[in-house]
Amino acid sequence: MNLFVRSVAFATTALAASAGAGTTAWAGMGQPSDWQIGLQGAATPVMESIHSFNTFLLVIISAIVLFVTVLLAIVVVRFNEKANPVPSKTTHNTAIEVAWTVVPVMILLAIAIPSFRLLNLELHTPEPDMTVKVTGHQWYWSYEYPDNGGFSFDSLMIAEKDLKPGQPRLLAVDNEVIVPVNKTVRVYVTSADVIHSFAVPSFGVKIDAIPGRLNESWFKATKEGVYYGQCSELCGRDHAFMPLAVRVVSQQDFDAWVGQAKQKFSEAPVPATGQMADASAR
Numbered sequence: 001m002n003l004f005v006r007s008v009a010f011a012t013t014a015l016a017a018s019a020g021a022g023t024t025a026w027a028g029m030g031q032p033s034d035w036q037i038g039l040q041g042a043a044t045p046v047m048e049s050i051h052s053f054n055t056f057l058l059v060i061i062s063a064i065v066l067f068v069t070v071l072l073a074i075v076v077v078r079f080n081e082k083a084n085p086v087p088s089k090t091t092h093n094t095a096i097e098v099a100w101t102v103v104p105v106m107i108l109l110a111i112a113i114p115s116f117r118l119l120n121l122e123l124h125t126p127e128p129d130m131t132v133k134v135t136g137h138q139w140y141w142s143y144e145y146p147d148n149g150g151f152s153f154d155s156l157m158i159a160e161k162d163l164k165p166g167q168p169r170l171l172a173v174d175n176e177v178i179v180p181v182n183k184t185v186r187v188y189v190t191s192a193d194v195i196h197s198f199a200v201p202s203f204g205v206k207i208d209a210i211p212g213r214l215n216e217s218w219f220k221a222t223k224e225g226v227y228y229g230q231c232s233e234l235c236g237r238d239h240a241f242m243p244l245a246v247r248v249v250s251q252q253d254f255d256a257w258v259g260q261a262k263q264k265f266s267e268a269p270v271p272a273t274g275q276m277a278d279a280s281a282r
């Protein structure tokens with residue numbers, strides 16, 4: 001019995017430790033990785049908070065699982081018919097009844113407080129440094145930079161046969177969203193046709209793109225790099241083929257890109273027609 005309890009304790013602790021570590025050590029940054037079991041790496045303060053909350057919950061649920069397993073083991077071993085032929089007829093125990101009401105309430109409170117704090121962080125955009133407007137289409141995204149000259153462009157997935165080395169399959173796009181590092185970026189999200197969802201796991205952002213409505217979210221990327229996401233609301237035939245790619249660069253590189261982008265995207269306004277002429281490529 002002691003050995004059993006000890007092995008359950010060991011297994012649960014190991015599971016909690018490995019899954020907790022998985023959120024940072026094993027998970028990809030900006031994209032999924034092989035054998036990943038945790039969340040993607042955190043590139044914004046919001047995602048860092050999501051990581052901590054996730055780890056906190058994991059500790060709580062591991063402790064509960066351990067506790068219930070131990071109780072169950074005690075019941076099975078000590079109170080089976082052979083070990084305990086004459087069962088007690090006890091029906092009430094005030095102390096235990098108060099405890100099993102109060103303790104779960106305390107646990108729920110301990111979860112609710114950081115949970116609401118996290119929701120508040122996600123939902124209240126701090127004073128933004130710039131805005132990007134994101135529009136979902138069947139089946140691609142378009143982006144507009146109202147604070148940087150108002151240019152806009154479409155962003156389409158690169159077909160598998162056209163991928164360059166290092167570009168991830170089903171995630172790489174022709175025109176990435178470029179944003180400066182350590183700047184608060186407000187995203188306005190809407191849709192031109194059906195409901196899509198703008199989601200970048202490493203930023204901790206997921207918000208629906210709804211036709212006729214303007215949703216708002218924000219992120220402040222603290223690490224340079226490319227962060228991928230996917231449409232996260234089933235939107236039709238090519239739902240799986242409208243990835244999001246956000247490249248976080250230094251302010252200097254961002255300014256240089258804005259200069260080029262203004263020219264590039266104003267010269268040839270891209271007609272938003274069905275881009276899936278090469279659907280056979282996938």
Ligand SMILES: [Cu+2]
Nearest residue numbers: 231233235239
């Ligand atoms: Cu979709």
